[in-house]
Amino acid sequence: MIELDNATKVYGDGTVAVEDVSFEVEEGETVTLVGPSGCGKTTTMTMVNRLTEISDGDIRIDGTSVLDQDPIELRRNIGYVIQEIGLFEHMTVAENISIVPDLRGWSDEEKSARVEELLDLIELPQTVADQYPGNLSGGQRQRVGVARAMAAEPDIILMDEPFGALDPITRQNLQEEFLEIQRALDVTIMFVTHDIDEALKMGDKVAVLRDGELVQYDAPKDLLGSPKNEFVADFIGEDRVLKQLTAVSVREVMTAPKDGDGAGERPLSPEESLKVALQRILQDGSPKMVVENGEVVGRLTEADVAAVAGARASEVLQQ
Amino acid sequence: MKPTLTIVGDTFQWILDNTDSLLEQTIQHLNVSLTSVFIALVLWIPLGLFVHEHEEFAPPVIGTAGMILTLPSLALLPLLIPVVGIGVAPAVVALVLYSALPMIRNTFTGLDEVDESMIRAGRGLGMTDRELLFKVKIPMALPVIFAGIRQAAVLVIGITTIAAFFGAGGLGEAIFAGIRLDYPRQVLGATIVVSALAIATDYGLLLVQRSLPGGSLSDES
Numbered sequence: 001m002i003e004l005d006n007a008t009k010v011y012g013d014g015t016v017a018v019e020d021v022s023f024e025v026e027e028g029e030t031v032t033l034v035g036p037s038g039c040g041k042t043t044t045m046t047m048v049n050r051l052t053e054i055s056d057g058d059i060r061i062d063g064t065s066v067l068d069q070d071p072i073e074l075r076r077n078i079g080y081v082i083q084e085i086g087l088f089e090h091m092t093v094a095e096n097i098s099i100v101p102d103l104r105g106w107s108d109e110e111k112s113a114r115v116e117e118l119l120d121l122i123e124l125p126q127t128v129a130d131q132y133p134g135n136l137s138g139g140q141r142q143r144v145g146v147a148r149a150m151a152a153e154p155d156i157i158l159m160d161e162p163f164g165a166l167d168p169i170t171r172q173n174l175q176e177e178f179l180e181i182q183r184a185l186d187v188t189i190m191f192v193t194h195d196i197d198e199a200l201k202m203g204d205k206v207a208v209l210r211d212g213e214l215v216q217y218d219a220p221k222d223l224l225g226s227p228k229n230e231f232v233a234d235f236i237g238e239d240r241v242l243k244q245l246t247a248v249s250v251r252e253v254m255t256a257p258k259d260g261d262g263a264g265e266r267p268l269s270p271e272e273s274l275k276v277a278l279q280r281i282l283q284d285g286s287p288k289m290v291v292e293n294g295e296v297v298g299r300l301t302e303a304d305v306a307a308v309a310g311a312r313a314s315e316v317l318q319q
Numbered sequence: 320m321k322p323t324l325t326i327v328g329d330t331f332q333w334i335l336d337n338t339d340s341l342l343e344q345t346i347q348h349l350n351v352s353l354t355s356v357f358i359a360l361v362l363w364i365p366l367g368l369f370v371h372e373h374e375e376f377a378p379p380v381i382g383t384a385g386m387i388l389t390l391p392s393l394a395l396l397p398l399l400i401p402v403v404g405i406g407v408a409p410a411v412v413a414l415v416l417y418s419a420l421p422m423i424r425n426t427f428t429g430l431d432e433v434d435e436s437m438i439r440a441g442r443g444l445g446m447t448d449r450e451l452l453f454k455v456k457i458p459m460a461l462p463v464i465f466a467g468i469r470q471a472a473v474l475v476i477g478i479t480t481i482a483a484f485f486g487a488g489g490l491g492e493a494i495f496a497g498i499r500l501d502y503p504r505q506v507l508g509a510t511i512v513v514s515a516l517a518i519a520t521d522y523g524l525l526l527v528q529r530s531l532p533g534g535s536l537s538d539e540s
Binding site for chain 1: 434
């Protein structure tokens with residue numbers, strides 16, 4: 001668990017980059033930090049691995065203040081991914097991935113076993129292990145960057161706009177893949193982005209920052225349903241209701257199937273978002289069945305979806 | 320006046336007739352040059368690293384090295400004789416001094432050009448300053464540093480020729496003797512061998528430089 005306790009960063013010239021930011025990241029959770037540029041999101045995150053030193057307040061990892069830990073040891077225990085990736089161009093992909101294990105003195109067998117495992121995880125062919133990063137595409141490079149951060153099995157990974165420099169299609173693919181990887185691993189993630197859609201998609205919780213202060217810290221659904229103020233509402237954008245449908249899964253809304261319901265045409269998976277579900281319902285003009293592991297587990301109608309959107313929308317209007 | 324072809328023919332005939340002494344002088348020449356380049360490496364590459372870590376020293380150090388390079392060797396060598404005597408010693412001192420600019424400047428520039436994102440990533444992953452220097456910065460800067468070494472080596476091989484005038488030996492001896500004896504084929508022949516030596520060194524080191532990771536990307540001479 002990461003606890004930020006009134007974390008504050010004031011630079012030598014008096015600029016306040018981050019002021020009294022407090023929130024907690026539960027173990028295994030992904031928190032996205034989002035806000036306009038200059039809001040202090042990256043500074044907030046880098047205070048966790050002490051690339052930025054806290055001026056005031058504290059940050060604790062599992063109860064121990066980061067200030068009481070050796071910064072080098074601390075950073076080796078925390079994965080780190082940046083937008084520019086920063087792959088070491090003179091090292092092969094395998095050497096890049098195993099850099100932290102190497103710094104920690106793992107044996108060659110342990111390192112190559114880990115590289116093999118990670119290449120599988122990030123869905124790159126084993127043949128890239130001996131290639132230099134210069135030969136890889138942008139998406140492949142960023143995958144390697146993620147693998148490098150995970151190599152020494154850290155409990156925490158910090159990601160600074162990791163998919164920011166990629167084209168929209170690659171970015172979306174990587175987001176999906178990363179969500180899968182993240183579900184499979186029990187790792188706590190802090191993820192900085194300026195893109196609210198990415199923040200809502202990737203985060204179990206979203207921290208919205210503005211001018212160095214934490215404006216709202218909530219699960220995506222709650223952020224969409226009840227933005228705390230106009231700034232958050234504006235930042236989320238006009239298409240709030242549609243975004244909300246993206247954030248809610250079919251499982252949360254579906255009703256029990258009636259006896260004798262067949263799977264029907266193009267059934268839904270319970271993990272699908274309401275947005276995809278609504279699109280399919282509208283296209284086919286009929287309610288959809290929800291199928292999991294070959295079994296019908298629920299049904300979803302247009303009215304069910306509308307109820308969610310309507311309820312949330314009216315909640316927002318009350319604010 | 321003899322036709323050109325005869326001069327060329329005579330020169331090559333002279334080279335073939337004097338392979339033994341030329342070989343000996345080539346070895347002497349290389350001995351002086353390589354000793355100088357080696358001493359220069361030990362001095363200037365660390366100095367280049369130092370001025371990169373302490374940038375306030377970079378302008379005076381690189382400026383001084385640049386000034387040294389503008390001193391003509393025929394002026395610098397006699398100046399060194401009262402200090403270190405005659406023979407190989409003043410030659411080596413002068414050649415080491417001449418190597419300062421390419422080596423220090425390229426080390427500094429090479430390190431300076433290392434992509435900032437790699438350094439940030441390295442630091443974020445928990446590298447110490449030392450690990451960053453030896454695992455990331457120096458390997459990444461190596462092609463540029465090596466280009467500086469190559470440049471210095473070629474320069475040194477050329478200037479070693481002049482050092483023969485002050486008793487350092489090498490292929491310059493044959494050239495100066497040829498001038499004194501008014502024997503053009505000897506002057507030309509020895510010059511061709513020096514040039515071949517310089518070109519071979521340049522090309523050989525270029526091949527090494529290209530074989531370094533990322534070396535083919537930076538072909539600064």
